[in-house]
Amino acid sequence: MTTEPTTQTPSPSVAEQVRVPGRPAVRLAGASWVLRLRMLAVAVVGLALLVLVMAVNIGRGDFPISVGEVLQVLAGGGTRAQQFIVLDLRLPRSLTGVLVGAALALAGAITQSITRNPLATPDIVGITAGASVAAVSVIVVGGSYGALSGPLADIGVPVAGLLGAFGTAVAVTLLAWKRGIESYRLVLVGIATHWLLLSVTFWLLTLGDVTDAGRAMIWLTGSLSGRGWEHVQPVALALLVLVPPALIGSRVLGALQFGDDTARGIGVRVTPARALLLVSAVGLAGVATAAAGPVVFVALAIPQIAMRLCRTAQPPLIVSAVLGALLTVTADLLARTAFGGAELPVGVVTAVLGAPYLMYLLARRYREVRA
Amino acid sequence: MTAVSAVNSGGIVRSGSDEARLRAEALRLAYGENVVVDGLDLDVLDGTVTAVIGPNGCGKSTLLRALGRLLGPQGGQVLLDGKRIDRMSTKEVARILGVLPQAPQAPEGLTVADLVARGRHPHQRWYRQWSSDDETAVAEALRKTGMLEFAERTLDQLSGGQRQRAWISMALAQGTDLLLLDEPTTYLDLAHQVDVLDLVQQLHAELGRTVVMVLHDLNLAARYADRLVAMRDGKIVAEGAPGDVLTEQLLRDVFDLDARVVPDPVAGTPLVVPIGSRHRT
Numbered sequence A: 001m002t003t004e005p006t007t008q009t010p011s012p013s014v015a016e017q018v019r020v021p022g023r024p025a026v027r028l029a030g031a032s033w034v035l036r037l038r039m040l041a042v043a044v045v046g047l048a049l050l051v052l053v054m055a056v057n058i059g060r061g062d063f064p065i066s067v068g069e070v071l072q073v074l075a076g077g078g079t080r081a082q083q084f085i086v087l088d089l090r091l092p093r094s095l096t097g098v099l100v101g102a103a104l105a106l107a108g109a110i111t112q113s114i115t116r117n118p119l120a121t122p123d124i125v126g127i128t129a130g131a132s133v134a135a136v137s138v139i140v141v142g143g144s145y146g147a148l149s150g151p152l153a154d155i156g157v158p159v160a161g162l163l164g165a166f167g168t169a170v171a172v173t174l175l176a177w178k179r180g181i182e183s184y185r186l187v188l189v190g191i192a193t194h195w196l197l198l199s200v201t202f203w204l205l206t207l208g209d210v211t212d213a214g215r216a217m218i219w220l221t222g223s224l225s226g227r228g229w230e231h232v233q234p235v236a237l238a239l240l241v242l243v244p245p246a247l248i249g250s251r252v253l254g255a256l257q258f259g260d261d262t263a264r265g266i267g268v269r270v271t272p273a274r275a276l277l278l279v280s281a282v283g284l285a286g287v288a289t290a291a292a293g294p295v296v297f298v299a300l301a302i303p304q305i306a307m308r309l310c311r312t313a314q315p316p317l318i319v320s321a322v323l324g325a326l327l328t329v330t331a332d333l334l335a336r337t338a339f340g341g342a343e344l345p346v347g348v349v350t351a352v353l354g355a356p357y358l359m360y361l362l363a364r365r366y367r368e369v370r371a
Numbered sequence B: 001m002t003a004v005s006a007v008n009s010g011g012i013v014r015s016g017s018d019e020a021r022l023r024a025e026a027l028r029l030a031y032g033e034n035v036v037v038d039g040l041d042l043d044v045l046d047g048t049v050t051a052v053i054g055p056n057g058c059g060k061s062t063l064l065r066a067l068g069r070l071l072g073p074q075g076g077q078v079l080l081d082g083k084r085i086d087r088m089s090t091k092e093v094a095r096i097l098g099v100l101p102q103a104p105q106a107p108e109g110l111t112v113a114d115l116v117a118r119g120r121h122p123h124q125r126w127y128r129q130w131s132s133d134d135e136t137a138v139a140e141a142l143r144k145t146g147m148l149e150f151a152e153r154t155l156d157q158l159s160g161g162q163r164q165r166a167w168i169s170m171a172l173a174q175g176t177d178l179l180l181l182d183e184p185t186t187y188l189d190l191a192h193q194v195d196v197l198d199l200v201q202q203l204h205a206e207l208g209r210t211v212v213m214v215l216h217d218l219n220l221a222a223r224y225a226d227r228l229v230a231m232r233d234g235k236i237v238a239e240g241a242p243g244d245v246l247t248e249q250l251l252r253d254v255f256d257l258d259a260r261v262v263p264d265p266v267a268g269t270p271l272v273v274p275i276g277s278r279h280r281t
Helices: A037-059 A067-074 A080-115 A127-141 A151-176 A183-207 A210-220 A229-248 A250-256 A260-265 A270-292 A298-310 A317-337 A346-370 B003-009 B060-067 B090-096 B112-118 B132-144 B160-173 B190-207 B218-224 B248-255
Strands: A025-028 A031-034 B020-031 B034-045 B049-053 B075-080 B097-100 B178-182 B210-214 B227-232 B235-240 B259-263 B270-274
Touching: A025 B132, A037 A067, A037 A080, A037 A298, A037 A317, A067 A080, A080 A183, A080 A229, A080 A250, A080 A270, A080 A298, A080 A317, A127 A151, A127 A183, A127 A210, A127 A270, A151 A183, A151 A270, A183 A210, A229 A250, A229 A270, A229 A317, A250 A260, A250 A270, A260 A270, A260 B097, A298 A317, A298 A346, A317 A346, B020 B060, B020 B210, B034 B060, B034 B075, B034 B210, B034 B235, B049 B060, B049 B190, B049 B218, B060 B178, B060 B210, B090 B097, B097 B160, B112 B132, B112 B160, B132 B160, B132 B190, B160 B178, B160 B190, B178 B190, B190 B210, B190 B218, B218 B270, B227 B248, B235 B248, B248 B259
Parallel strands: B049 B210, B049 B227, B097 B178, B178 B210
Antiparallel strands: A025 A031, B020 B034, B020 B075, B227 B235, B259 B270
């Protein structure tokens, strides 16, 4: 409003406040947000389920521990032996799953929002495939007989994965660039890049000896097997660095959905904002892939599911992260226990769950174009 | 200077002065190699409604984008309240000037209230996303555009006219006294076109907003604007009061259109009656 009579004066009393339907407020001191009850409920239920599934997952194994006992240990109780099994042996694996799932879902939510396209996620447009090529090169070249070995290879895989993710992101962006980025072209170029990189990965597998190729194969289907605290730390650190800018940027993300001119018109510095969000998304996807391999479909499906559950117009970031963690840990639980003694890589389960969803998404978009 | 005082110093306090709120000087605009506007000068005076008219591709939308700092000039400059607009921050501009692009896009499933609330973006921070000032401004914008009762509807549940009102409501919630509207009546039937332009007229009359809009319909432009700016091939051919600008000669020069211009029986403003080949003598 032109004169904004209330801008400089103290806020009007509660009785005078005009209400806008559908946007209840939470106001505390100088801070204020819209209270979205549905989103809050989904987040709370998601978190509760996550803790439960984690507890079940941690309890399963050669020495079964009940859910109650696991929760006791996590709260600081339990016997020595239980503490050792839960905290040192099994918690890191579940925690890696939580962090990897959250990071992938966040990355997907960000890229889907920026491009306004539910298909534009790191696992579809080649980002995770780029991380895979780099990581597999290190495993194969630096394997048992290669130039790199032991601890060097252990550090090499995550770093290479991250570099591969960023390298591919830059390449796809440049290839799709034509006076700006158009999301349809980005997805097409990205899918082509994805398959190109995948065939490079398989070529690399034929080069290595059987043991290395086997190791690489497990990594390639996305695995949480044998993850210790040394795997948790880098992902946790990366999330600490990358999540705050992503969350602060979520307000900008909402504005970017309107198209560049409208976003600029309401005061968003479109190019730097988009670049920052994109870098954090690629970083999240890269770190997650480096830690557990390409766990597919989390980034693609979870943000869209979160959006439908919360009935929002764009993927909600925090809820996506919670549900991403929930899906990954649930998939890990299924992978470990559903097939008797044989343990599957977690990526196989997320793929089985996610593929039908991708079909649904493609069919729905096709219908929309026809309509 | 804080942005709040910038709004106040540029507000209706100064209405009546002949200083330009927006000024284009020797403006040269291009998309890549393709020069669309060259050597254009324009003054938008405080408290006026200006309509930019011209044939397709004459550069009127491009000009509007430059005036709103959505497109940087290749030459010349745009001054907003006497300051070079390209040296102001995006947020600073967004607190003084609101832009409604042509056929703006929004995700399906967005509610009207959430759309209009986005207009408050330049006044918000990440920890202050829904202050009581925001809520007051949004409620007021919804009420002025008659959209309060549709606040909880999603955009896909609205008619074209309602959707356009929602977008204008968003521009209003932004709280700027300068509004740039690019073809706000596109895709609307005549009744809804009049509806939207009545709303613009009301904003101008009651709140003293300065409005620049691109319009296709010459008769509506003549009726609702104080000043017409007629463009062709990236240049201004004529500007002034509708009665002075909209002549039979200008229609030939700018639109290659043979037409009679008679007084509008309702408003007295010029009314364009095209002749067409069937009735040519």
